[in-house]
Amino acid sequence: MDFRFTEEQLLIQDVARRIARDKIAPSAEHHDRTGEFPLDNIRLLGENGLMGIEVPAEYGGAGMDSIAYVLAMVEIAAADAAHSTIMSVNNSLFCNGILTHGSEAQKQKYVREIAEGKEIGAFALTEPQSGSDATAMRCRAVKQADGSFVVNGKKSWITSGPVAKYIVLFAMTDPDQGARGITAFLIDTARDGFHRGKTEPKLGIRASATCEIEFADYVVRPDEVLGAEGQGFKIAMGVLDAGRIGIASQAIGIARAAYEATLAYVRERKAFGQPIGAFQMTQAKIADMKCKLDAATLLTLRAAWLKGQGQKFSTEAAVAKLTASEAAMWIAHQALQIHGGMGYSKEMPIERYFRDAKITEIYEGTSEIQRMVIARNETGLR
Ligand code: CAA
Numbered sequence: 001m002d003f004r005f006t007e008e009q010l011l012i013q014d015v016a017r018r019i020a021r022d023k024i025a026p027s028a029e030h031h032d033r034t035g036e037f038p039l040d041n042i043r044l045l046g047e048n049g050l051m052g053i054e055v056p057a058e059y060g061g062a063g064m065d066s067i068a069y070v071l072a073m074v075e076i077a078a079a080d081a082a083h084s085t086i087m088s089v090n091n092s093l094f095c096n097g098i099l100t101h102g103s104e105a106q107k108q109k110y111v112r113e114i115a116e117g118k119e120i121g122a123f124a125l126t127e128p129q130s131g132s133d134a135t136a137m138r139c140r141a142v143k144q145a146d147g148s149f150v151v152n153g154k155k156s157w158i159t160s161g162p163v164a165k166y167i168v169l170f171a172m173t174d175p176d177q178g179a180r181g182i183t184a185f186l187i188d189t190a191r192d193g194f195h196r197g198k199t200e201p202k203l204g205i206r207a208s209a210t211c212e213i214e215f216a217d218y219v220v221r222p223d224e225v226l227g228a229e230g231q232g233f234k235i236a237m238g239v240l241d242a243g244r245i246g247i248a249s250q251a252i253g254i255a256r257a258a259y260e261a262t263l264a265y266v267r268e269r270k271a272f273g274q275p276i277g278a279f280q281m282t283q284a285k286i287a288d289m290k291c292k293l294d295a296a297t298l299l300t301l302r303a304a305w306l307k308g309q310g311q312k313f314s315t316e317a318a319v320a321k322l323t324a325s326e327a328a329m330w331i332a333h334q335a336l337q338i339h340g341g342m343g344y345s346k347e348m349p350i351e352r353y354f355r356d357a358k359i360t361e362i363y364e365g366t367s368e369i370q371r372m373v374i375a376r377n378e379t380g381l382r
Pocket of ligand 1: 089093123125126131132133134135157158159179180233234235237238240241314362363364365366369372373
C-alpha cells in the first residue's frame with residue numbers, strides 16, 4: 001500500500017488549489033448571496049482541465065485518474081461548494097456515462113465542449129414523484145416506426161438545468177419491464193419540444209442553478225440513444241456509483257474548510273482567560289472532527305482507487321459518500337457551535353458551510369439509499 005500521490009495527481013491538486021484561492025474563494029460570498037451562476041469561473045476551470053479530469057485528451061479532457069478527480073474536487077469544494085457541484089455534474093454525471101456507454105460519434109459530439117468547460121452538461125433522472133425510487137419515473141419515450149423516439153414528461157431538480165447545452169435523460173420506453181424498460185437519451189436543449197421550468201430557490205449551493213425541465217413531443221433520433229434500449233437504469237446506477245465519489249469529495253472539501261476555520265478560531269478566541277481551544281470540551285470536538293475528516297478522506301480515496309483499478313466499487317462509493325456527507329454535516333454543525341454567534345452570522349463563511357453540507361446527504365442518493373445499497377450488497381438480501 002502506497003499513500004503517496006503521483007506527480008500528476010499533485011499537479012492537478014495544485015492547479016485546483018490555485019484557482020480556488022485566487023478566483024473562487026474571493027467571490028464565494030457573492031455567488032452564495034446572489035445565486036449568480038459563476039460562468040467565468042467554470043470556463044476557467046475548463047481551460048485548466050478541471051471539467052473533464054478523467055476524460056481522455058482526445059475528447060477534450062485532462063486524461064487523469066479518479067484520485068486526481070477527488071483531489072481537485074476537494075480543493076474547489078473547500079473554496080465554494082456550488083462550483084464543485086457544477087464541476088461534478090460535468091465530470092461524473094455527464095461525461096462519464098457517455099465515455100462508458102456512448103458510440104465514438106457520441107463521444108466526439110457531446111463530450112468535448114463539456115469537458116473543456118465551454119458548455120455545461122446535466123443529468124435528468126429525478127421526477128416530481130420519483131427521487132429515491134428512480135424506477136417509478138413517468139417520463140415516456142415512445143418508439144416510432146423509423147427508430148426515433150418521442151419524449152413527453154417532466155424531470156425535476158436538474159442541476160445545471162437552466163444553463164445546460166446537453167442533457168443525459170432517462171425515460172421509460174417499456175413500462176411493463178420496470179427497471180429494464182428505461183432507456184438513456186442524449187438531449188439537445190436548443191431543439192423544439194424542450195422547455196425549462198421554474199428554478200429552485202435552495203438552502204445551499206446557491207450558485208449552482210437547478211430547475212425543472214419538460215419534454216413536449218421532443219423527438220430523439222436513433223443515434224441519440226445512449227447505450228442499448230432498456231439499459232438506461234443500469235447506466236444511471238453505474239454513473240451514480242462514480243458520481244458518489246465526487247459528492248464524497250465535495251463533502252470532504254466543505255468539511256475541511258469548516259475544520260480549518262475552526263482550528264484558527266479556537267486558537268484565537270479567548271474565554272475565561274484562555275483560548276477556547278484549551279478547554280477539554282472544545283478539544284474533544286476538534287479531535288472528533290479530525291477523525292471524521294480523515295476517515296472520510298481515506299474511504300473516498302479507496303473508492304477512487306478501486307475505480308481506477310477497474311474493480312467493483314459500488315459498495316465502497318456508497319460507504320465513502322455516506323461517511324463523508326455525514327461527516328461534513330457533523331463537522332459544519334460543530335464548527336458553527338464553536339464559533340457561537342460568529343458562526344451564525346453571515347460575516348463568516350461558517351453558516352454557508354453548514355447550509356452547503358446538507359445537500360451532500362441528499363443528492364446522488366440520500367444517506368438512507370446509501371445504507372440500503374451497502375446493506376443489500378453486504379447481505380445479498382433485499
Ligand atoms: N450498477 C449497475 N447496475 C445496477 C446497480 C449498479 N450500481 N444497482 C442496481 N443495478 C441493476 C440491478 O442489477 C438490476 O438489474 P436486473 O434488472 O438485471 O436484475 C436493476 O439495476 C434494478 O436494480 P434494483 O432492483 O436494485 O432497483 P431498485 O428499484 O430496488 O433501486 C436503488 C435500487 C439503489 C434504490 C436505486 O433506485 C437508487 O440508487 N436510487 C437513488 C437514486 C439516486 O441516487 N438519485 C439521485 C438523482 S441524480 C442527482 O442527484 C444529480 C444531481 O442533481 C447532482
